Amino acid sequence: MTDQLSLASIGEPLARLDGAAKVQGLAPYAFEQPVDDPVYLHPVQATVAKGRVTSIDTERAQALEGVVAVLTHENAPRLADTSDRELAVLQSDEVAFRGQLVGAVLAETSEIARHAASLVRVTYDEQPHDVLLSSDSDRFYTPDKVNPSFPTDTDDGDVEAALASAQVRVDATYTTPTEHNNPMEPHTSIAIWDPHGEHTLTLYDSTQGVHSVRKALAPVLGLDKSDVRVVSPYVGGGFGSKGTPHAHNVLVALAAQRSEGRPAKLALTRQQMFALAGYRTPTIQHVRLGADDQGRLTAIAHDVDEQTATIKEFAEQTAVATRMMYAAPNRRTSHRLAALDVPVPSWMRAPGETPGMFGPEVAMDELAEACGLDPIELRVRNDPDRHPGDGKPWSSRRLVDCLREGATRFGWVDRRPPGKRREGEWLVGVGVASSTYPGMAIPGSEALVRFEGGRYTVAIGAADIGTGTWTTLTQIAADALGCPTEAVNLQIGDTNLPTASVEGGSSGMSSWGSTVVAAARAFREEHGTDPAEGDQTQAGMPKNPDADTFAIHSFGAQFAEVRVHAYTGEIRASRMLGVFSAGRIINPSTARSQFIGGMTMGLSMALHEQSVRDPRFGHIVNHDFAEYHIATNADVMDMEATWLDESDPHANPMGSRGIGEIGIVGAAAAVANAAYNATGVRVRDLPITADRFVAALPPTPG
Amino acid sequence: MMPFEYEQAQDPAGAVATVTGRPGAAFLAGGTNLVDHLKLGIAGPDLLVDVSRLPLDAVEPTPDGGVRIGTNVRNSDLAAHPLVREQYPVLTQALLAGASGQLRNAATTGGNLLQRTRCVYFQDVTTPCNKREPGAGCSAIDGYNRYHAVLGASEHCVAVHPSDMAVAMTALGADVVVLGAAGERTVPLIDLHRLPGDSPGRDTILEHGELITAVQLPPLPMARRSTYHKVRDRASYAFALVSVAAALDLDGDTVRDVRIALGGVAHKPWRASRAEEMLRGATAGEEAFVAAAEAELEAARTLSENGFKVPMARNTMVAVLRRLAGITGDAS
Secondary structure, eight states, rough: OOOOOSSSSSSSSSTTTTTTHTTTTOOOOGGOOOOOSSSEEEEEEEESEEEEEEEOOOOHHSTTTTTTEEETTTTTTOSSSSSSSTTTTTSSSEETTOOEEEEEESSHHHHHHHHHHHOOOOEEEEEEEOOOOOOSOOOOOOOOOEETTTSOOOOESHHHHHHHHSSSSEEEEEEEEOOOOSSSOOOOEEEEEOSSSOOSSSEEEEOOHHHHHHHHHHHTTTOGGGGGGEEEEEEEEETTTTTTTTHHHHHHHHHHTTTOOOOEEEEHHHHHHHHSSBBBOEEEEEEEEEEOOOOEEEEOOOEEEEEEEEESSOOTTTTTTTTHHHHHHHHEEEEEEEEEOOOOOOOOOSSSHHHTTHHHHHHHHHHHHHHHHOHHHHHHHHHOOOTTOOBBBBBBOHHHHHHHHHHHHHTTGGGOOOOOOTTEEEEEEEEEEEEEEEEOOOOTTTTOOOOOOOOEEEEOOOOOSSHHHHHHHHHHHHHHSSSEEEEEEEEBBTTOOOOOSOOTOOOOOHHHHHHHHHHHHHHHHHHOOOOOOOOTEEEOOOOOOOTTTSSSSEEEEEEEEEETTTTTTTTTEEEEEEEEOOOOOOOHHHHHHHHHHHHHHHHHHHHHHHHHHHBBOBBBBSOOOSSSOOOOOOOOOOEEEEEEEOOOOTTTOBBBBOOTTTTTTTTTHHHHHHHHHHHHHOOBBBSOOHHHHHTTSSSSOO | OOOOOEEEEESSHHHHHHHHTTTTEEESSTTTTHHHHHHHHHHOOOOOEOOSSOOOOOOOEESSSOOEEEOBBHHHHHHHHHHHHHHHHHHHHHHHHSOOOHHHHHHHHHHHHHHHOOTTTOTTSOOOOTTTTSSSSSSSSSOOTOOOSSSSSOSSOOOOOOOOOOHHHHHTTTTTEEEEEEEEEEEHHHHHHHOOTOTTTOOSSSSOOOEEEEEEEOOOOGGGSEEEEESSSSSSSSSOOEEEEEEEEETTTTTEEEEEEEESSSSSSSOOOOHHHHTTTSBBBBHHHHHHHHHHGGGGOSSSSSSSSHHHHHHHHHHHHHHHHHSSSOOO
């Protein structure tokens, strides 16, 4: 068990410490960092999905007044390491996906740069391409592992035999589309190249981890880590797309080498983000469940087809949650990847769990109906005592408590059979799904505590992407030091601060919090409770003694009420409730935002989000916010999140397990299950749109 | 963005003269569509004549009992205007179903009518589009055409007109007042927008340099009982899959008069004249509504991804007419 903190500020709804600066416009985001005499960069993107650049005519662009330079693969500075081909920007004539960077214009204003970029004429030797994920693709292979390092396939017991002899079976295919992270703040960077300065490269970046950007970019650019400084105090969302550097980061660094000391500024347009900043792979999920007539699972099979790029592998761990979710003696999971002529997929909020809990959680709803069981009761009957894969005890598994608490709060008892509840022109139904996310911590972070001016400076190169780190890490530091939050001066978002892990995998608060607690305790050990001015101590994240002993996961229950218009098929989620078991909640105010934000993104996934890749051209054609639909305020009607009052002493000294992602997991399945309950029409392909119902609804319903 | 000149119009006639005399000139009003086009490279005018500050922003009753709407009346203001809310609720509802609050505050009446299709291929200069570049080919016919036309389309273009406001105005039988170099003319709104035919590049019958100065709504007492239903993929800020503007006048159970227009189905706001004809004199009820809707849609031609629009348009017409007829609850 970890040595638990005694609590004073933790658990209090402290208002965001950065809130006032943000609403006053005083918090500088990457593109707003004040720099002198910058040049502006506008990319030129490939208009073929596969081929080679045969010529680039930059004459008209260069002739334009205010153009500083036009970068192409013919004149761009050489990179030291091109092994990561996503980051090998302008190093060859090869085009591996439509929208790839094939050039860029540096100019005195962003308008001139954009105009000049439109004047660059690129010709190609175009080759046949394949950008479409389908189960009969000839591009499939089996990756060595799935993100980040899970076995690709598992096979326990005899699934086929168990399915063959099961009294009740579900066998269905579920699909989720390509989705884009689309943080509100686009991907932006300012690069300053100064070989004679303290840092050769200073990068103001919108990122989920300054240290991870530095670590990835330094070798690409042939620099020592110490030659690179990355600064990112405020970030307007990332959802995983800012978890690793992308091509634009390299482009801006190349441009800065060509701008004679002037800072180079780049803000991707929304359209450019659809090709250059990562996305969630589409998935095709074949789910088979076998059960006895009491609803006890005898077999689970979850076989996933998904995509990656030809230039770099990203293998979404879609079926991994299935390995721990329910008890069944026979279990099989698999992943196949099709390497297509597309941009590189990447992390998007709860990679793996988000798509991977859609298929199986809808299948569980189908199984409940096939068994004549309430879907909550079905899940209760299959709740495993120990991790079904490795047999480890749970640090805490309170899925059943979440389901029961949610059922009471939501009024689950009023649920009617499919298609039997109508209010005016609307068919109304309710649905439920489980949620889960692992409690993770990433080793390697360090924190410095220094006493100065009567306050404690707590420094760690962590990130706040809108999640509340400024506030919650201050609360943790205050409790670890035994001082009020006002006595803590937190510093984050700069590689000049001690190294910190990326804000990803819901691991930020666990990793950095554990680190700050260790540093605070070491500080007190070394300097006592009455330190002298300038006393300081640095410490790293200690190993969690329980991490290998226990299966550490969060759980949740997602409830949705859905209304489908009996004539038009329009679908709206009129009520959503999430009940979560996520360990100790550091700050109920920021936590609520995280949960509700995740659920909103799950609602959006259920009903709206879909990146449409045109197979002829190879790019996403609905690449703006008018056409790529994200839930609007009007779509988020009555949404509530709550959590069990608990602490997980096996997770970390705070007793917390991380909450950034669990809110999205299972939400789409709950909505889909509610839509079925409303209409009797089972939709297994996201997003669930009006056209799925309209043909099934007679013009004279009733 | 291409560089361009900008000037503020001093009066309507001057603006018309300037634009008429310069092939590369364009009018700028609210800018909610044209400015996007400048950024995306869809439009490259060499001169913008800003007409947004011309004093054409009144909503006034006309002597015959109708309403005249100045071209520069903002969508938000028009939606909120008491005359519109009382006499033409369908128009208020349609306006409020369009775009977002911010856009409605900027968008003007004339500009709303003249906004261009949101077909994704039209809006992307890297893909062929006959509307943007005649003869280039239509990418939508065999592409992403979920939002595209089922009525009145051609082999050259299957785009739809995106306006909600125009659908309501079409149902109301509005006229458009147009100022050209040769003077003023009045065009029925139903004739303003074209079907694509073999020249999809032209959205309307307007000549270069002609400026919409006003929209006139005729007196239409039956419009007090009117409504707009927009079916869309999310509850706000989404273009219509299908929309229906309708007004119904009943004499007992008998339809004395009816107005129906459809949005999201054609290159122009679609007046459902065939359905109207069938309904006039008929007994209001589910049966007549379904028959009329199906008759209107008989000519529908669907593409790979928009076949749902036919039952959706039928059902939406039926739902709206039921509501206007005061039929509630399940049909038996």
